Amino acid sequence: MRSDRARHRGWLFLGAVCLLYLLVAWWFPSFGEAGIARFRRMVVELAPIFLLVFLFLWMTELFTGVTGRLAAMTGHGSGLRGWIVAIGAGVLSHGPIYPWYPLLKNMREQGMRPALAAAFLYARSIKLPWLPLMAFYFGTTYMVVLTLLILLFSVFHGWLVERIVGER
């Protein structure tokens, strides 16, 4: 019943966005066209990543122990190792955020701490391949300081989120 409502909400949301597009296309045609063009590029960019995540989820579903082990490594009582795994995985995770949500949901259901899920999401803001570009624009000192602060604050962020939302 509840999942039915959630499913309907998803379609309602998509309907509302389509309606917004129709309105934008009516009043500001060039703006609507630019949005559609960007959306098409986004679909092309994301398709291989979604496929990869689908295969990864399928495999982890097939060998049910894998997500279980990952969840155990980031579960309650995982201590310092859990933080290192979550933040390290966040830094190394690649591509847009959307494909990562189903994986995080799976791991949360298997016991991953909210603090570590939040830390993972915060640490994702460090994009190793793009750091040279940041250094080019703002200098190496700036890049190093900002990266270290984000690493540090991903722990504080995770801790604070868990304090507020609870451990479940």
Add this chain to the structure above:
Amino acid sequence: MTTPLATRLRLSAQKTIRLFLRLFPVLLGVMLLSSLIIELIPTLIEHGALGHGAFVDMLIADAIGSIAAAQPVISYLLAGELQQAGVDLYAVTTFIIAWVTVGIVPLPVEGMMLGWRFAVWRNAIAFVMALIVAWLTVVMVDAL
């Protein structure tokens, strides 16, 4: 008795497909919405959304960065342009941090997948933290 591999493959594929199908309309909606919003950001900046004092600029940059949902490299390029246009480094840094740590557009997906309470609080805290991290970054860079 163990389940044959073919059955396990089929069952696990079905479960994964169900998960993706449930996510599909929200994901599609969010991608459409973010494509529209990203187009809006340069227009907001061009129309002088920034330039109202350091703290107000940081708050505005935080809000603009929060509604963006695109590759971080775009935030670096936009931020670089902003700085060259004379926008304060505090605001520019807040913009970069909010762009990658706060996600207003992906919020429906995050809420659906990880729970609304988690998603809303996580983003709210990241919004405030963007201001603190930006301030600390600029102060430390200036000191070094």
